[in-house]
Amino acid sequence: MEQWEMMAKMVKEFYLAFKQEEFLNKDMTEEREHLRDLLLMEEKTEYMKAEIENDTVGKLDAVADMAYVYIGTLLERCKGNVDLVARILYFDSADSELAEICDKIEKNNFNGIFLTAFKEVHRSNMTKLDKNGQPVYYTKGAKKGKIAKSELFEEPKLKEIIEGEDKIETSDYLQ
Numbered sequence: 001m002e003q004w005e006m007m008a009k010m011v012k013e014f015y016l017a018f019k020q021e022e023f024l025n026k027d028m029t030e031e032r033e034h035l036r037d038l039l040l041m042e043e044k045t046e047y048m049k050a051e052i053e054n055d056t057v058g059k060l061d062a063v064a065d066m067a068y069v070y071i072g073t074l075l076e077r078c079k080g081n082v083d084l085v086a087r088i089l090y091f092d093s094a095d096s097e098l099a100e101i102c103d104k105i106e107k108n109n110f111n112g113i114f115l116t117a118f119k120e121v122h123r124s125n126m127t128k129l130d131k132n133g134q135p136v137y138y139t140k141g142a143k144k145g146k147i148a149k150s151e152l153f154e155e156p157k158l159k160e161i162i163e164g165e166d167k168i169e170t171s172d173y174l175q
Contacts (some may be wrong), residue, residue, distance in 0.1 A: 005086035005113050010122040011071045012082055017126060018135040018147055024080030035145050040097070043069055056108070057159045063104045064114070064121040064156075065104065070097050113161050124156035137145045 015021055023032065035121065043066040044108060050058025078084045107113050130136055130150040138146045 001086055001090040004089035006087040006108060007067065007115075007118055008071055008075065008082045008089070010119070011068060012075055012080060014068075014125055015072065015080070016121065017129065020135075020147075021080070022074045025100065026079075028076055032076070033066070035074070036069070038104050038142060039069045040066060040073070056162055059104070059108055060110055060113070060117050060162060061121065061156060063101060063108070063110065064117045064158075065102050066104070066164065067118060070101060070119060088129075116161050117156075117158055120158060120161060122158045124154055127152050127154045 012024070015024055028036070028170065030086050047059060047062035049055075049111050050062055071089070074085045074088060075082070078088070088095075088097065105111060110117065128135065128147055129150050129152065131152060135149040136150050138144055
């Protein structure tokens with residue numbers, strides 16, 4: 001459960017840094033729910049594309065992003081309560097979104113590197129802040145409200161994690 005809590009804390013840190021805390025303090029609107037669904041669908045599409053192209057780095061990136069978005073959605077539903085989110089992630093294996101994420105981790109043998117990859121995706125996500133430390137948002141269209149990449153954005157270094165020997169055992173998080 002420790003890994004799930006750590007992951008939820010990272011996502012909450014993102015929410016606070018990107019001035020998204022208002023979404024942790026109120027009920028989700030239909031528009032917000034739609035955005036969260038759109039974000040998750042975007043990551044699932046990236047995963048399918050990477051799978052078709054047999055792109056291991058792309059698959060790891062997409063699965064880590066799926067987990068990031070899913071945890072963010074849970075944080076919003078649970079009003080920012082990290083402990084509650086960690087318990088849901090640890091105990092609710094019947095949730096279809098969570099099961100799909102875990103299946104993709106297993107299928108691709110990402111168990112030993114997933115937590116490291118998630119941390120790297122978090123590091124990368126935090127570089128979306130602009131040079132003034134402010135978030136940049138899409139303001140129109142279907143992506144309205146989504147955080148955009150600033151000029152300082154750095155891609156996650158997932159290839160290095162896949163190829164490296166810096167693997168840590170994270171299989172507990174699947175329990």
